[in-house]
Amino acid sequence: MAITAIMNIIGGLVLCAGIIGALPVLGGFLEKTGKFLGGFQVIIGIIMMILGLLGIFSLQGIVAFLVGVILLTGAFHVIPALGAYLEKFGTWLGGFQTIIGVIAIIIGILGLL
Secondary structure, eight states: OHHHHHHHHHHHHHHTTTTGGGSTTTHHHHHHHHHHHGGGHHHHHHHHHHHHHHTTTSHHHHHHHHHHHHHTGGGGGGSTTTHHHHHHHHHHHHTTHHHHHHHHHHHHHHHHO
16 A cells, blocks of 8 residues: 555654754755644544554564554543553654664555555
């Protein structure tokens, strides 16, 4: 699904907004784009989780689900039963935020080819 690949690229940009500015030519533009998209973090996270669950048996879907969990870590406390566990999992995954973001960008680009 091309939409999952595109969303993986967008989610990866949001996760890598802090380090992507080190890229030589497009780094500044990509960093500004990632920080702008960071304002829509919850919306992007919800879309990523839905796409990830729909395609959970593909690499695109797994990466989308992981990116969605990281992006929604702050919003999980409102879910009654699973919220605390999802928030702990998202916090743990947050330690690998940059690595997962780079993987999401690469997997998204490969998915579009």
